[in-house]
Amino acid sequence: MVRAFAPASIGNLGPGFDVLGLAIQGFGDIVEAKRARGRGIEISKITGFAEHLSRDIQKNTAGIAAQKAIQMMGIEEGIELLLHKQIPPGSGLGSSAASAVAAAFAVNRLFGSPLDTHHLIHAATAAEASVSGDFFADNTATSMIGGATLTRSNDPLEVIPLGTIPRAVIVLVRPHLKVLTRRARAILPQKVPMKGFVSNMANSCAIVAAFFRQDLDLLARAIEDSVIEPVRAKLIPGFYEVKEAALKEGARGFSLSGAGPTVFSITDDAEKANAIGEAMVKAFSRKGVDSDQFITGIDSEGARLLP
Amino acid sequence: MVRAFAPASIGNLGPGFDVLGLAIQGFGDIVEAKRARGRGIEISKITGFAEHLSRDIQKNTAGIAAQKAIQMMGIEEGIELLLHKQIPPGSGLGSSAASAVAAAFAVNRLFGSPLDTHHLIHAATAAEASVSGDFFADNTATSMIGGATLTRSNDPLEVIPLGTIPRAVIVLVRPHLKVLTRRARAILPQKVPMKGFVSNMANSCAIVAAFFRQDLDLLARAIEDSVIEPVRAKLIPGFYEVKEAALKEGARGFSLSGAGPTVFSITDDAEKANAIGEAMVKAFSRKGVDSDQFITGIDSEGARLLP
Numbered sequence: 001m002v003r004a005f006a007p008a009s010i011g012n013l014g015p016g017f018d019v020l021g022l023a024i025q026g027f028g029d030i031v032e033a034k035r036a037r038g039r040g041i042e043i044s045k046i047t048g049f050a051e052h053l054s055r056d057i058q059k060n061t062a063g064i065a066a067q068k069a070i071q072m073m074g075i076e077e078g079i080e081l082l083l084h085k086q087i088p089p090g091s092g093l094g095s096s097a098a099s100a101v102a103a104a105f106a107v108n109r110l111f112g113s114p115l116d117t118h119h120l121i122h123a124a125t126a127a128e129a130s131v132s133g134d135f136f137a138d139n140t141a142t143s144m145i146g147g148a149t150l151t152r153s154n155d156p157l158e159v160i161p162l163g164t165i166p167r168a169v170i171v172l173v174r175p176h177l178k179v180l181t182r183r184a185r186a187i188l189p190q191k192v193p194m195k196g197f198v199s200n201m202a203n204s205c206a207i208v209a210a211f212f213r214q215d216l217d218l219l220a221r222a223i224e225d226s227v228i229e230p231v232r233a234k235l236i237p238g239f240y241e242v243k244e245a246a247l248k249e250g251a252r253g254f255s256l257s258g259a260g261p262t263v264f265s266i267t268d269d270a271e272k273a274n275a276i277g278e279a280m281v282k283a284f285s286r287k288g289v290d291s292d293q294f295i296t297g298i299d300s301e302g303a304r305l306l307p
Numbered sequence: 308m309v310r311a312f313a314p315a316s317i318g319n320l321g322p323g324f325d326v327l328g329l330a331i332q333g334f335g336d337i338v339e340a341k342r343a344r345g346r347g348i349e350i351s352k353i354t355g356f357a358e359h360l361s362r363d364i365q366k367n368t369a370g371i372a373a374q375k376a377i378q379m380m381g382i383e384e385g386i387e388l389l390l391h392k393q394i395p396p397g398s399g400l401g402s403s404a405a406s407a408v409a410a411a412f413a414v415n416r417l418f419g420s421p422l423d424t425h426h427l428i429h430a431a432t433a434a435e436a437s438v439s440g441d442f443f444a445d446n447t448a449t450s451m452i453g454g455a456t457l458t459r460s461n462d463p464l465e466v467i468p469l470g471t472i473p474r475a476v477i478v479l480v481r482p483h484l485k486v487l488t489r490r491a492r493a494i495l496p497q498k499v500p501m502k503g504f505v506s507n508m509a510n511s512c513a514i515v516a517a518f519f520r521q522d523l524d525l526l527a528r529a530i531e532d533s534v535i536e537p538v539r540a541k542l543i544p545g546f547y548e549v550k551e552a553a554l555k556e557g558a559r560g561f562s563l564s565g566a567g568p569t570v571f572s573i574t575d576d577a578e579k580a581n582a583i584g585e586a587m588v589k590a591f592s593r594k595g596v597d598s599d600q601f602i603t604g605i606d607s608e609g610a611r612l613l614p
Contacts (some may be wrong), residue, residue: 001541019509091554152513152529160516160525191498197534201508202326205515209467212519222459241567 001034002109003306004215006101007146009094010086010170011139011258013207014223015200020207021094021142022147023299024107028143029095030306031062031102033110035080035251035305041066048085061127065100066107067190068123075112075161079107090178090256095141098179100124105144105303120144122157126282147301148211162211164300165219169273171265172257173280174272179235185261187233196227211290220252220266229256236261238287245283249276270295308341310613311413314453314606315394315479316401316549318446318565320514322507327514328401328449328456330606331477335450336394337613338369338409342418343385348373354542356402357597358435372407373414375430380421383450386414399565401472403438404446407431412610427451427610438530439488446565449458453609455578471607472526472607476557476580478589480549480571482598486542491566505536527559527573536563543552543568545594552590577602 013020057063206222251265277293313567320327513529558572584600
């Protein structure tokens with residue numbers, strides 16, 4: 001039996017729609033995989049945020065990713081999967097990606113690791129695609145390799161690791177609303193104004209430079225999305241009030257995590273982080289929205305075995 | 308008297324419209340500045356590609372940039388400028404930017420360097436703006452500081468130096484056509500398809516990563532512009548035939564330089580560079596267009612004094 005952990009992640013990091021991702025420490029999905037009698041994959045149990053999640057291996061990204069992985073390996077043995085779902089689905093924290101990554105990683109280890117990281121990302125991303133409708137690797141690649149990642153190309157898949165900034169403090173606040181990636185993609189415009197195109201490109205480039213330079217200030221001020229955020233903010237009551245509250249408490253950057261509804265702030269000051277989180281929770285509360293805060297850093301490891 | 312050199316540059320590097328620039332070795336404009344009687348700035352002479360260039364200091368970017376610089380310094384003395392114009396205007400090689408940069412740099416040195424690089428870029432970019440119609444620093448910042456640059460923001464101006472890749476070989480081919488930046492900007496669409504937005508953002512990010520990683524292969528394959536190039540290619544007869552000829556000879560990346568009409572290829576093989584250049588010139592020639600080739604590398608110094 002192997003037990004694998006895959007971290008939560010912020011997809012669409014700031015301006016980097018479908019391109020940049022960031023792995024989150026201390027929070028992720030766990031998949032246990034063991035050999036079973038017969039053939040095929042079975043998800044025997046889901047714990048944690050199991051509500052509304054299907055154990056049908058065609059509908060759960062853990063099942064789909066595991067299937068893709070064993071197809072790539074050419075294996076036909078029976079496998080039993082247990083999924084400990086710690087990331088709430090529809091939270092914008094790469095929940096479906098983490099399940100897919102943990103499953104692909106676990107199954108690969110179970111059979112002696114014949115697949116490399118590139119193939120595992122492929123298997124997990126194909127699983128993501130079958131539930132979200134589009135092939136994009138910003139969450140799966142990030143959850144697999146950790147740190148920040150750049151997906152240069154989806155076809156062929158090319159992911160560039162950008163590393164981590166150890167002193168970055170990330171304040172996540174998850175309102176108790178559900179935004180489905182599929183719906184959050186459907187409301188996006190088909191065209192982007194030239195000015196937003198240039199601005200998001202410049203800020204995405206600056207995020208890449210920030211990781212290589214270990215420049216947290218630059219990372220924070222480049223978390224600026226003038227294209228996607230204004231559209232998706234409409235799905236989240238109080239978005240701009242929460243943003244204002246965070247910046248007023250000293251947050252250096254603020255944006256949506258993935259398709260939302262989770263939002264995040266970046267700071268280098270662990271002391272301030274609590275006040276920022278509380279201000280964000282209060283601002284949601286004034287709009288009648290309950291929320292949780294979670295203060296953490298960047299996960300630099302990605303998918304890994306647990307004891 | 309001081310004599311300053313500012314290198315030519317590739318603006319809009321590949322996908323990085325208005326955002327990324329690359330300085331070119333061994334090719335640039337020279338400005339001599341000396342104190343003169345009376346007040347105000349005079350351009351006493353223009354040599355080289357002087358045709359159609361005005362000596363009116365309100366119309367020549369060297370004059371405008373020098374004026375901006377002395378305004379910033381609070382100086383009212385008389386100054387005489389001589390401009391040695393080595394970069395053909397309208398070639399897509401940052402000709403107006405290099406004149407502006409060399410002039411601002413020279414005037415600043417003439418009075419003991421009271422201005423820092425940031426202010427000099429500002430002066431030069433304001434001069435660019437008054438002839439091209441828009442404030443964008445991808446050529447001016449690059450010509451000033453050398454290497455590759457990322458302009459994260461125009462207002463306030465923020466430029467991030469990306470350094471150089473010493474073994475990069477750049478094959479420039481300049482067809483004898485003239486494309487005015489103002490016109491090349493006017494034909495651009497006001498909106499960008501979502502797919503092109505994501506693709507150019509991803510490739511621009513990859514160019515930034517390539518400089519930090521010293522990865523010439525990555526730089527070359529990220530020189531891919533699916534947004535601006537297809538529009539501007541229409542202004543250049545034979546563009547796609549020339550591209551095909553370059554790639555067939557082993558060029559690793561190909562695009563327009565700035566607004567064109569100059570095109571460039573990147574390779575790591577100095578031997579191949581000649582064959583690539585010749586194939587490009589021949590392809591233009593088959594379309595009835597004369598052209599010159601110029602093989603060089605990345606300028607890593609930017610503006611500097613000459614003896």
